[in-house]
Amino acid sequence: MAHKCFDLGCSMHNGKGCVSTVPIFNHLTQDQMDEIQKLIVTKTFKKGETIYDANTKSDALYVISRGRVRIDRITEDGKSQLIRLLNPGDFTGELSLFNDSIHDSFASAMMNTNICMIKREDLQDLLNRYPQISLKIMSELSKRLSKSEEQSTRLATQKVETRLALYLVESLESEQSTKIIHLGMSKKDLASYLGTSPETISRKLFEFEEAGYIKQISNQEIELLNIDELLMI
Amino acid sequence: MAHKCFDLGCSMHNGKGCVSTVPIFNHLTQDQMDEIQKLIVTKTFKKGETIYDANTKSDALYVISRGRVRIDRITEDGKSQLIRLLNPGDFTGELSLFNDSIHDSFASAMMNTNICMIKREDLQDLLNRYPQISLKIMSELSKRLSKSEEQSTRLATQKVETRLALYLVESLESEQSTKIIHLGMSKKDLASYLGTSPETISRKLFEFEEAGYIKQISNQEIELLNIDELLMI
DNA sequence: TTAAAAACTTGATGTACATCAAGGAAAATA
DNA sequence: TATTTTCCTTGATGTACATCAAGTTTTTAA
Numbered sequence: 329m330a331h332k333c334f335d336l337g338c339s340m341h342n343g344k345g346c347v348s349t350v351p352i353f354n355h356l357t358q359d360q361m362d363e364i365q366k367l368i369v370t371k372t373f374k375k376g377e378t379i380y381d382a383n384t385k386s387d388a389l390y391v392i393s394r395g396r397v398r399i400d401r402i403t404e405d406g407k408s409q410l411i412r413l414l415n416p417g418d419f420t421g422e423l424s425l426f427n428d429s430i431h432d433s434f435a436s437a438m439m440n441t442n443i444c445m446i447k448r449e450d451l452q453d454l455l456n457r458y459p460q461i462s463l464k465i466m467s468e469l470s471k472r473l474s475k476s477e478e479q480s481t482r483l484a485t486q487k488v489e490t491r492l493a494l495y496l497v498e499s500l501e502s503e504q505s506t507k508i509i510h511l512g513m514s515k516k517d518l519a520s521y522l523g524t525s526p527e528t529i530s531r532k533l534f535e536f537e538e539a540g541y542i543k544q545i546s547n548q549e550i551e552l553l554n555i556d557e558l559l560m561i
Numbered sequence: 562m563a564h565k566c567f568d569l570g571c572s573m574h575n576g577k578g579c580v581s582t583v584p585i586f587n588h589l590t591q592d593q594m595d596e597i598q599k600l601i602v603t604k605t606f607k608k609g610e611t612i613y614d615a616n617t618k619s620d621a622l623y624v625i626s627r628g629r630v631r632i633d634r635i636t637e638d639g640k641s642q643l644i645r646l647l648n649p650g651d652f653t654g655e656l657s658l659f660n661d662s663i664h665d666s667f668a669s670a671m672m673n674t675n676i677c678m679i680k681r682e683d684l685q686d687l688l689n690r691y692p693q694i695s696l697k698i699m700s701e702l703s704k705r706l707s708k709s710e711e712q713s714t715r716l717a718t719q720k721v722e723t724r725l726a727l728y729l730v731e732s733l734e735s736e737q738s739t740k741i742i743h744l745g746m747s748k749k750d751l752a753s754y755l756g757t758s759p760e761t762i763s764r765k766l767f768e769f770e771e772a773g774y775i776k777q778i779s780n781q782e783i784e785l786l787n788i789d790e791l792l793m794i
Numbered sequence: 795t796t797a798a799a800a801a802c803t804t805g806a807t808g809t810a811c812a813t814c815a816a817g818g819a820a821a822a823t824a
Numbered sequence: 825t826a827t828t829t830t831c832c833t834t835g836a837t838g839t840a841c842a843t844c845a846a847g848t849t850t851t852t853a854a
Contacts, residue, residue, distance in 0.1 A: 401710060404727075404792075407718040411710050423707050426700040432707050455692055462688065462695035467659040469702040474656050474665050476709040477634060477644050483716035484756030485640040488841070494637075514801065523717030525842060530803055547802075547850070559637075721811070747831065758812060763833055780820070780832075 346370070346393035346444040350417045352464040360458065367450040373437035380421070382434045387448035390421045395441025396512070401433045410520040411476075413438070413512065422469065425451065438513070488524045492532050493558040495522060496542065500552055507555075511548040579603070579626035579677040583650045585697040593691065600683040606670035613654070615667045620681035623654045628674025629745070634666045643753040644709075646671070646745065655702065658684065671746070721757045725765050726794040728755060729775065733785055740788075744781040 347353045347361045347368065354361070370393065373379055380386050382402060390397075397414040411433065414420060424431050425448055446454075455462050482491050495518070499509040511518060515533075519526045533550070536542045541558050543551040552558065580586045580594045580601065587594070603626065606612055613619050615635060623630075630647040644666065647653060657664050658681055679687075688695050715724050728751070732742040744751060748766075752759045766783070769775045774791050776784040785791065 401714040403714055403718055405719075405723075409714045409717045411713060422699070422703040426696065426703050429704075432711065452696075455695065459689045459692050459695060462692060462699065463659065463685075465699055466655070466695065466702060469699060469706060470655040470659050471662075473702060473706045473709060476706060476713060478665070480644060480709060480713045480716060480756075481634040481636055481642045483713060484642045484753075485636055486638075490638075516801065520717075523713075526802070527804085527843080528841060531841095534803085749831065759832070760813080760834085761811060764811095767833085 346391060346442070349393070350391050350419070350444075352391070352419065352461055352468065355460060355464070356458065364446075364454065367446055367454075368444045369446075371443050371445060373441045373443065375437055375439050377437050379435040379437060379441075379443065380431055382431050385424055385430045386421070387424060388421055388445045389419055389425055389448075389451050390435070391419045391444040391446075392416050393442040393444050395443075396438040397435055397441060397443075398438050398513075398517075399433050399435050408520070409523070410513075410517050412472075419465075419468070422465075483523045488522065488528055489532055489535075490561050491522050491524075492529065493536070493541075493561040496550065496552060497555055497558050500555070507552045508545065509550050509552065511550070513548070515547070579624060579675070582626070583624050583652070583677075585624070585652065585694055585701065588693060588697070589691065597679075597687065600679055600687075601677045602679075604676050604678060606674045606676065608670055608672050610670050612668040612670060612674075612676065613664050615664050618657055618663045619654070620657060621654055621678045622652055622658055622681075622684050623668070624652045624677040624679075625649050626675040626677050628676075629671040630668055630674060630676075631671050631746075631750075632666050632668050641753070642756070643746075643750050645705075652698075652701070655698075716756050721755065721761055722765055722768075723794050724755050724757075725762065726769070726774075726791040729783065729785060730788055730791050733788070740785045741778065742783050742785065744783070746781070748780070 347365045353364055356364070373395075379390065379397060392414045394416055397418075397420070398410055399412040399414065399420060400408050401411050402408045412420075414435075420435055421431075423429055455465075482494070486494075496509060499511070500507065513521075515529045516526045519529045522529070533542065533544060536558070537544055539557070541552070541554045543553055545551055580598045586597055589597070606628075612623065612630060625647045627649055630651075630653070631643055632645040632647065632653060633641050634644050635641045645653075647668075653668055654664075656662055688698075715727070719727075729742060732744070733740065746754075748762045749759045752762045755762070766775065766777060769791070770777055772790070774785070774787045776786055778784055
């Protein structure tokens with residue numbers, strides 16, 4: 329489970345750089361991690377800055393070291409959807425890395441963010457020498473594929489209400505004991521992610537609150553009062 | 562580009578088995594392919610038979626050798642969606658293979674189908690010795706991820722009309738010269754895949770035909786008459 | 795600290811699409 | 825070939841949700 333990093337005070341930065349903290353590398357020996365660290369270029373992005381654009385062909389693996397990154401997709405006719413949020417330890421850039429293809433989405437920093445970049449050739453070399461890294465990447469890619477397909481199925485078959493309720497409950501799972509979830513994004517972005525409009529999010533949350541299922545504490549904080557009922561929607 | 566195999570007369574079967582025909586293995590030397598072939602168990606499934614179920618934990622990679630396979634996802638409340646069709650050369654099973662996780666979807670044969678199966682331990686061993694195979698798998702997984710995210714974005718932002726038009730045009734790309742596409746599935750299944758109802762598919766195709774964009778030749782064959790207009794929808 | 799810009803809420807209205815129903819066509823099975 | 829089953833079509837009706845609009849609050853930036 330990736331360590332969540334919602335505010336600027338939080339940091340995974342340490343003397344060793346980011347290799348030792350990310351799941352795809354931190355299972356290696358110290359010597360191997362030191363070797364990889366030398367190949368890494370760390371870049372800092374300010375809030376709102378673009379990390380890569382759709383239709384560009386940047387050959388690198390991007391690993392989030394500190395901060396938070398959003399991935400958006402643009403349709404043929406200019407609409408956009410938020411498809412993923414990346415927290416420290418997560419990576420992106422795989423499509424243009426393994427496919428001689430251009431990026432099909434764009435990545436931007438949601439707060440001040442540090443990113444570790446490894447060039448395509450360097451990574452290929454690592455993958456050839458340490459097959460374990462490939463296994464980690466395949467594990468991560470297949471998990472993401474599964475989540476993405478689940479999202480498709482929900483968009484295809486469920487009402488907004490249901491998608492929202494499931495989203496709330498699943499957000500809780502990462503933070504234990506307390507029943508307060510931090511959306512970590514605006515409701516406008518949540519609407520985009522769930523394939524609906526901000527107005528509908530607003531109204532549905534109001535309905536949930538009226539029914540006693542949740543309590544809206546602040547714009548991005550929600551307390552879940554009745555998880556069982558939420559799951560029944 | 563995978564060789565498409567729509568009817569029973571078509572076959573990729575040959576004396577060497579399926580290793581030499583599938584993209585994730587056919588770049589290896591003959592000796593290596595022969596070695597892999599020995600690890601493979603070939604299974605035959607009749608039309609309609611289940612290959613694996615959701616919630617089972619079968620540790621194998623499934624590579625389609627001959628025939629056609631569908632992957633469906635079931636939601637918490639019992640609705641289902643067709644999410645992928647597999648043709649010869651395609652593989653599945655990766656989630657439970659790389660993650661100690663159970664299948665989150667189920668696979669069934671759409672026609673009589675031959676499948677090559679490799680056990681988890683055997684594959685892990687191969688991946689350790691031939692890192693090239695991992696690269697092919699990562700390439701394939703990231704392409705599928707990209708397609709799945711694109712599908713999400715379309716479901717989230719586009720009208721049924723648009724999704725259908727795009728589907729028709731993109732179906733053509735695999736078959737050159739002629740402008741006739743073979744759906745390869747019932748309209749009921751197409752509706753499920755596109756996140757709509759069979760009735761709506763029926764009506765939209767009728768509208769496309771009325772507008773002169775397409776001609777419905779038979780239930781699963783459609784001639785595209787005006788691709789540019791279809792892309793403008 | 796104040797001004798400006800986003801984000802959020804709530805109401806009113808419209809529409810794309812689901813669902814139900816029932817007859818007809820095609821496909822599967824015996 | 826006959827018979828059953830599944831699939832497809834077309835109409836009628838209902839609804840979940842988008843969109844527009846305008847006021848309000850929160851956040852950001854100067």
